[in-house]
Amino acid sequence: MIENIDLSLVDWSRAQFALTAIYHWLFVPLTLGLSFILVIMETKYVRTGSEKWKRTTKFWMKLFGINFAIGVSTGLILEFEFGTNWSNYSWFVGDIFGAPLAVEGIIAFFLESTFVAVMFFGWDKVSKRFHLVSTWLVAIGANLSALWILVANAWMENPVGMIFNPDTARNEMKSFWEVLFNPVAMDKFFHTITSGFVLASLFVTGISAWFILRNREREMAIKSIKVAAIFGAFASVVLIYTGDTSARTLADVQPVKFAAMEALYEGQRDAGLTAFGILTDRDEADDELDEKDIIASIEIPGLLSIMTNGKRDSYVTGIKDLVYGNEEMGIISAAEKIERGKIARQLLLDYREAKKRGDSQEIEELKKRFEDNNFQEQYFRYFGYSYINKPTDIVPNVPLLFYTFHVMVALGFLFLLLQVLAWFFAARGSLEKRKGFLWILILSIPLPYLASVLGWLVTEMGRQPWIIQDLMPVGIAVSSISTSTVQTTFWLFAALFTALLIAEVSIMTRQIKIGPKIEEE
Amino acid sequence: MLLAVSHSFLQEYWWLLVSLLASLLVFLMFVQGGQSFIFTLATNEGQKTMIINAMGRKWEFTFTTLVTFGGAFFASFPLFYATSFGGAYWVWMAILFSFVIQAVAYEYRSKPSNILGKKTFEIFLLINGALSPLLIGIAVATFFTGASFSLDEMNMSKWDTPWHGLEAIMSLRNLSMGIAVLFLARLLGLMYIINTIDDNELITRARKKAIINMIPFLIGFLYFVISLLIAEGFAIDPESGTIFMEKGKYFHNLVEMPLVLIMFMAGTLLVLFALYRTVFTEKNDMIWFAGIGTVLVVLSLLMLAGYNNTSFYPSLTDLQSSLTIRNASSSQFTLKTMMYISFIIPVVIAYIWYAWSAINRKKIDKDEINGGGHLY
Numbered sequence: 001m002i003e004n005i006d007l008s009l010v011d012w013s014r015a016q017f018a019l020t021a022i023y024h025w026l027f028v029p030l031t032l033g034l035s036f037i038l039v040i041m042e043t044k045y046v047r048t049g050s051e052k053w054k055r056t057t058k059f060w061m062k063l064f065g066i067n068f069a070i071g072v073s074t075g076l077i078l079e080f081e082f083g084t085n086w087s088n089y090s091w092f093v094g095d096i097f098g099a100p101l102a103v104e105g106i107i108a109f110f111l112e113s114t115f116v117a118v119m120f121f122g123w124d125k126v127s128k129r130f131h132l133v134s135t136w137l138v139a140i141g142a143n144l145s146a147l148w149i150l151v152a153n154a155w156m157e158n159p160v161g162m163i164f165n166p167d168t169a170r171n172e173m174k175s176f177w178e179v180l181f182n183p184v185a186m187d188k189f190f191h192t193i194t195s196g197f198v199l200a201s202l203f204v205t206g207i208s209a210w211f212i213l214r215n216r217e218r219e220m221a222i223k224s225i226k227v228a229a230i231f232g233a234f235a236s237v238v239l240i241y242t243g244d245t246s247a248r249t250l251a252d253v254q255p256v257k258f259a260a261m262e263a264l265y266e267g268q269r270d271a272g273l274t275a276f277g278i279l280t281d282r283d284e285a286d287d288e289l290d291e292k293d294i295i296a297s298i299e300i301p302g303l304l305s306i307m308t309n310g311k312r313d314s315y316v317t318g319i320k321d322l323v324y325g326n327e328e329m330g331i332i333s334a335a336e337k338i339e340r341g342k343i344a345r346q347l348l349l350d351y352r353e354a355k356k357r358g359d360s361q362e363i364e365e366l367k368k369r370f371e372d373n374n375f376q377e378q379y380f381r382y383f384g385y386s387y388i389n390k391p392t393d394i395v396p397n398v399p400l401l402f403y404t405f406h407v408m409v410a411l412g413f414l415f416l417l418l419q420v421l422a423w424f425f426a427a428r429g430s431l432e433k434r435k436g437f438l439w440i441l442i443l444s445i446p447l448p449y450l451a452s453v454l455g456w457l458v459t460e461m462g463r464q465p466w467i468i469q470d471l472m473p474v475g476i477a478v479s480s481i482s483t484s485t486v487q488t489t490f491w492l493f494a495a496l497f498t499a500l501l502i503a504e505v506s507i508m509t510r511q512i513k514i515g516p517k518i519e520e521e
Numbered sequence: 522m523l524l525a526v527s528h529s530f531l532q533e534y535w536w537l538l539v540s541l542l543a544s545l546l547v548f549l550m551f552v553q554g555g556q557s558f559i560f561t562l563a564t565n566e567g568q569k570t571m572i573i574n575a576m577g578r579k580w581e582f583t584f585t586t587l588v589t590f591g592g593a594f595f596a597s598f599p600l601f602y603a604t605s606f607g608g609a610y611w612v613w614m615a616i617l618f619s620f621v622i623q624a625v626a627y628e629y630r631s632k633p634s635n636i637l638g639k640k641t642f643e644i645f646l647l648i649n650g651a652l653s654p655l656l657i658g659i660a661v662a663t664f665f666t667g668a669s670f671s672l673d674e675m676n677m678s679k680w681d682t683p684w685h686g687l688e689a690i691m692s693l694r695n696l697s698m699g700i701a702v703l704f705l706a707r708l709l710g711l712m713y714i715i716n717t718i719d720d721n722e723l724i725t726r727a728r729k730k731a732i733i734n735m736i737p738f739l740i741g742f743l744y745f746v747i748s749l750l751i752a753e754g755f756a757i758d759p760e761s762g763t764i765f766m767e768k769g770k771y772f773h774n775l776v777e778m779p780l781v782l783i784m785f786m787a788g789t790l791l792v793l794f795a796l797y798r799t800v801f802t803e804k805n806d807m808i809w810f811a812g813i814g815t816v817l818v819v820l821s822l823l824m825l826a827g828y829n830n831t832s833f834y835p836s837l838t839d840l841q842s843s844l845t846i847r848n849a850s851s852s853q854f855t856l857k858t859m860m861y862i863s864f865i866i867p868v869v870i871a872y873i874w875y876a877w878s879a880i881n882r883k884k885i886d887k888d889e890i891n892g893g894g895h896l897y
Contacts, residue, residue, distance in 0.1 A: 065628060065895065072584065073624035077617050079591055080606060084614060087607025088677050094599020095851040102596035103862050105589030110869045113581035114876045120895040121578055126879050134876070165852070169675045170599075172852040352674050479607035480679045489614055496618070500625055503636040510634035 012486040013085045013478050020077050023497040027071030029452050033200025034064045035139035040227050046132045056220045059516035066508050089477035096162050096173045097152050104148035112141030147189050154185035156468050158253040166351045166370050183249050191242035194235045198415050199448035201232025205422050206445035209438040229423035236416035251308045257462035259319045260398045261405040265291050267318035273303035279399045323391045334391035341385030384471040396464045404454040411451040531856035532846045535597035540823035542590040544816040549583040552576045554710025556650030568723050575717045575885050577627040577897035600849035604678040608670045609686025616656050623649035627897045658702030662695040664826040667835035672842040681838040694748050701741030707734045712808040719884035731800050755835035764843045774829045781821045788817025
């Protein structure tokens with residue numbers, strides 16, 4: 001395997017993937033949520049026959065279309081970047097990881113792309129009901145595609161349903177259902193799509209608020225706010241709930257990430273939840289862990305223990321436990337995992353060598369050891385640790401995770417409040433008088449975008465140094481290409497995506513200013 | 522699991538599906554072919570808008586087929602995905618880049634305040650229309666001519682030239698395939714325009730363009746096919762798995778797989794028949810004959826590349842690193858699981874057909890373009 005890892009290549013490859021993923025994720029959540037808002041609006045049109053609902057639907061559909069194309073195009077790059085930039089990863093786990101991507105194409109993308117054409121161009125070509133069914137299928141297709149890519153991503157967080165095959169030197173699937181119903185995947189799917197629903201509903205309420213303040217399209221705006229706010233409020237509740245269940249699952253399958261999100265260095269019972277905190281460097285020159293102290297915080301005593309394990313006196317694992325081990329709690333140190341990983345890797349190399357020599361007796365013996373359950377559980381599961389240089393390398397960037405996670409959570413609660421208030425004021429008919437609140441709705445439009453990106457930063461940065469938790473560090477997953485090659489494509493994509501983003505925002509802003517009038521011209 | 526099927530059956534089944542997706546992709550590149558004419562076929566803005574809207578209503582199909590092709594290849598033959606995409610980096614990146622600009626160009630072109638201007642987005646469509654069929658043709662040609670890579674003992678791939686795929690363009694055989702695919706896409710695009718747009722002036726000019734575009738297509742196609750049949754091919758010894766060079770391997774494959782030979786001949790004749798009827802007897806609906814012919818020809822070529830003990834992605838620097846459907850595939854379990862999922866494909870084809878027919882029932886004309894509906 002690759003022994004001399006070019007860190008600059010790894011960093012640039014990560015940067016390129018992050019760039020593509022962040023740009024992709026600026027557009028996808030709106031597609032996920034707005035598609036269902038369109039479904040609700042068009043269903044109202046079909047049920048009532050009211051042209052006002054049709055006009056409202058067509059206005060938001062135009063904005064949907066502007067956003068849809070760029071989301072699709074950035075997604076294409078992401079899929080192929082697994083091959084172009086992470087080719088060793090693609091071979092090592094392609095047997096498992098490729099399957100959800102293929103299913104996504106066959107089941108979800110075709111559904112979405114087939115009916116999106118009917119949705120845009122079919123108003124005067126197909127019946128009302130067929131058009132409505134098409135809009136439904138676009139929404140279902142978009143969200144189904146999210147399911148499969150999130151199943152694939154969840155597998156990177158919590159690799160399940162597979163076994164390593166020493167003959168092919170890769171992981172192979174042994175249970176499709178375990179991969180699909182991976183607990184991380186289920187939490188991730190509902191958390192992610194509801195974040196898209198919330199983003200879309202705040203997008204609709206914000207723009208509608210602008211129309212009200214400009215004294216234009218008041219009826220359309222109020223109708224839109226009522227639909228979006230109630231949709232967004234329900235989505236916010238599910239978002240917060242799945243955020244909680246996601247964190248519990250993380251505590252189990254990615255304890256280092258969980259502890260870093262809470263900046264919890266020392267494991268403890270009766271652990272408090274830090275609702276707000278400021279981190280600073282600790283004054284210890286020889287501090288191997290580069291520990292940070294929380295110098296100012298608002299802490300709720302015992303809540304972290306309760307939220308993690310359901311009991312106030314339960315133990316919550318800290319970063320130091322995971323780095324240095326904790327015998328009392330039965331936690332193995334990272335150094336021990338590194339040793340076990342090296343043993344697993346050496347066995348694999350011996351096996352490959354025996355195969356090369358054609359020594360059938362040794363092959364048989366080594367294979368038996370490989371397939372032994374104890375070896376798999378006690379050694380092979382730490383295979384990736386054999387590439388880790390020192391125990392502290394398993395700790396991700398704690399301040400980054402701490403802040404991104406906390407800001408994201410705070411924003412999540414703010415979104416629920418905004419949606420409930422918007423719905424309440426709209427239902428009481430007092431929304432138009434509350435100019436301050438309408439301004440807050442407008443100014444809130446970028447916030448769910450920020451929260452969404454922060455969420456992905458927590459997910460991806462929190463998994464470092466792994467590309468597949470405990471099995472493969474990012475360093476060995478990268479393609480064997482030159483750093484300058486990746487730098488070139490990075491800047492090309494950065495320039496292209498930025499230009500397209502500016503164009504998108506400009507077109508979207510103009511279409512909003514024009515309003516639904518354009519449909520009548 | 523329900524069905525008892527061998528690993529080798531599944532490898533052949535998935536090679537067939539991946540090849541079918543590639544064949545459909547080549548047919549659906551009529552969208553790219555049509556885009557390549559936006560500056561030369563239309564004489565006024567209205568005609569240009571009609572061409573763009575005719576193609577624009579189908580761009581998602583080409584795009585989705587490309588994505589599904591990538592996903593299916595990844596899932597079924599991950600070693601190819603890792604080796605080719607990670608190695609022939611520049612070729613694949615150029616293809617992807619051209620598809621990114623295509624997707625947005627349709628939606629943004631006619632929108633006010635699009636910053637880059639209408640012309641820029643039309644140039645994006647032209648770039649995608651010309652570059653992607655050419656490069657995809659060249660990339661597919663390397664399935665027969667080989668690429669410069671090697672694998673280590675852990676199957677980690679390494680590309681052996683600093684050009685990362687661009688060196689394939691320097692091969693005349695690869696280039697001839699690229700030219701054939703590019704001009705086939707253009708011919709398909711013209712046939713689609715003739716069948717979809719209600720504008721006599723445009724249709725007359727499209728027929729004339731078809732005559733000119735037939736020449737490079739036929740030269741590229743014949744050069745590639747003849748050189749393929751007489752060239753050495755990359756054969757596998759089924760007993761030992763050793764790769765060796767065999768004179769006339771692909772010709773032998775044709776003879777030893779008569780069904781593939783029939784598909785190839787039938788496909789070629791269908792494409793030629795469709796071209797003849799379009800140009801000389803002024804038929805409008807030949808896109809379907811040409812489309813079926815295209816799918817049959819590409820499918821048969823890819824079957825030649827992967828079946829009958831042939832390496833589908835040969836290595837030029839280390840013959841034994843060459844990829845075959847046996848050594849590059851996913852496990853039996855994964856292929857079988859995916860096979861069950863693939864059973865849904867007929868349903869997918871059925872609804873695509875239904876929705877396609879619903880949108881294409883009425884031809885695109887000036888009235889529709891000026892009607893105020895969703896427009897590219």
